[in-house]
Amino acid sequence: MHPDPKFRWADRDAMRAFVAKAPFGMLFADTPAGPCVAHVPVVWLDEGRIGFHLSRGNRMAAHLDGARALFVANGPHGYVSPDWYGLEDQVPTWNYVAVELEGDVRMMAPDRLPALIDALSHDNEVRLAPKPVWTRDKMADGLFDRMLGAITGYELTVADWRGTRKLGQNKVASARLGAAQRLEEAGDSGIAALMRETLA
Template sequence: MHNPDKWKMNSNQQMHSFIKEFSFAAIISHDLNASHLPLLLKEKEGENGTLYGHFARTNHHWKFADGAKVLVIFSGPHAYISPTWYKAAPAVPTWNYSAVHAKGVIQLTDLDTTLKALDETVKKYEANLTIPEGFKSKLSKGIVGFKINIESLQGKDKLGQHRSIEDQLGVTSALSKADNPESQLLYQYMVSKNLGTGS
């Protein structure tokens, strides 16, 4: 990922927080197979954390994935930025976005590990949901669990924080008034990170 210093996330803690918040990712293997899956991060497992998830057994990606090096892309809020929002002129259109890339090796997991990770994933998104054991046992035949030991992490917050205060204020003002959900999500993210907001 092209990642100049001005946009880098500088700690594993920042990138782990991002992964936990935006946990639906694209897993891309060397043969250019890609799967889009929710992943569970265990940040204290391994030097950079470990990701857990599962393939549908009918997704043949898993057949070629065991032991393969993969790139995992987590995407956050993103939106178009108009040059008309800047005080400085002339300027060009751009796109503000955040992303984290994780690289590592996939290992298929045994049934107990897979079911434990599945339970933790369900609990993350719907804590009060209970899946009957018999039904869970039946469903388990249709999935293949895996883990990815993260070897490296890259994080990027390209949020216009390198621009002048006046330009940043113009962008946040426009995003806050936008009527599309992508712009609103980006605005809220920028405010939560206190980046590119002119403050």
């Protein structure tokens, strides 16, 4: 995470909400074959644990139970040109929002896997309203259970929370607004909106 304390994000409730809203990220762990990364959707199991699953064929899967891992969720981001600040002697930078969740991973018992998949699908289906929510009841008898045999469920208990909201807080308000406007014009409306929020 960025070392400048102006960008440090320590609000756990806000970070938890951020991960819930953008629940897809990268899971990093060390394995006998070297460092590995998997791209996974996650769901909060409670206030301090996230659940996820991997294909049994994923090279990380056999090494995760009992391992220390790092999950990273990235939010809006964008390149900031020095010309956009309206100030002299600036340098290019990149504004972004990210959360790192580090902790120990445990494999889930197979009988808990259906509930994990139900929770993952439900959290994402409700975002598609007014579309009716998909449930596994729509699948042919026995198919869901057979497909579960191809994946393994895990939970990560968060021990360390690290967040960064690098939104130009080290610049004067007029420079931040100018850069946010140019980011908006460049198509990076998500990061532009967050930059404006820090000035509200």
